Amino acid sequence: MRIGELSRRTGVPVPTVKYYVREGLLPAGELTSPNQARYGELHERRLRLIRALIDVGGLSVAAVRDVVAAVDDGSRSVHKVLGEATDPLVPRHPEGPDDEALAGARERVAALVAEQGWRVDAEHPSAVALAETLAALERAGHGAFAEVLGEYAAAADRVAEADFDHVGRRVELEDLVESVVVGTVLGDALLAALRRMAQVHRSSRLYDDTRD
């Protein structure tokens, strides 16, 4: 197909497609004449991945370049490629002080990882984010909230299982990476909304004296 058709199919404007080619995110089309190129399904799939990373994941063009390089590097495991695509998506906390609260939280995270048998490094961005949030709870005088951690971890494990059941049906690496990025970002929003709905329901059951 020509660049105009590629643009129509993916919803990405022609100048943006050209920019991605110049920036090395998208391979150039096959030249059919000195100023005309042909694009194929590979380009279409790659463009969808790029848009998911930028629009949904909020990644920078430089970060996208790293992800597509990882996708194209046949020597990297799928696990490594997924890490490259999703590590930048871990919500960053304003880093708190390196105090006792943080030290205690890090120990708690290590204990949780051991309990769950999770293969996750203590320095992984997600483990660091968890420790920072636990430390913030402690500093706000709500350290006792960490008692829910085991239940939360069980729920998160169940969610991750559903996530991978879903994405496991993807055959192409690019489709897999795209699905994981979209599912990671929008899945957090789904989960937060559902948690709020379940809370509203429980609050109504427990505390609504006015209901019939």
Add this chain to the structure above:
Amino acid sequence: MRIGELSRRTGVPVPTVKYYVREGLLPAGELTSPNQARYGELHERRLRLIRALIDVGGLSVAAVRDVVAAVDDGSRSVHKVLGEATDPLVPRHPEGPDDEALAGARERVAALVAEQGWRVDAEHPSAVALAETLAALERAGHGAFAEVLGEYAAAADRVAEADFDHVGRRVELEDLVESVVVGTVLGDALLAALRRMAQVHRSSRLYDDTRD
């Protein structure tokens, strides 16, 4: 106690305490002389609630005024007070178009609420946020991700149960509201980090060819 002691105990600077009194968030202290007032435990508890709503929940001073008015209004059910405090905490999505994707998403949310037996209005901010997120998935070509919805809802329900088991130990209404606000906001961050950790673990098990 004097205002200086109240400030030390809560970490809220004296001018900020005075500002909250002027704005009607905090009751004035009991005058012991023309320019000295005495504050009690009630003020300390109220100040902690105000700081949790502003620092953790990100509420405006006007929204905090509504919450404390609801706390002080003995005629309102605890359910209504919790709604007043937490409805503004539902993450807002950039509103999408009112298209077929949104109509389908709203139907899906209504069906889910019925299945779960949740007492949640279709116009509640959390139900609207869920529909908007499902519509965004559909528009991004990932509508199939909604298949995970049942598993997500079950996990969210489990988390909400843990949340209310935790806050149910609070006796004072202000402590309850404070706990719910802190737990709602930081709980989302905990859950997102744990989901990421569980995903890393599953990715490693499924896709890491390099592990021993």
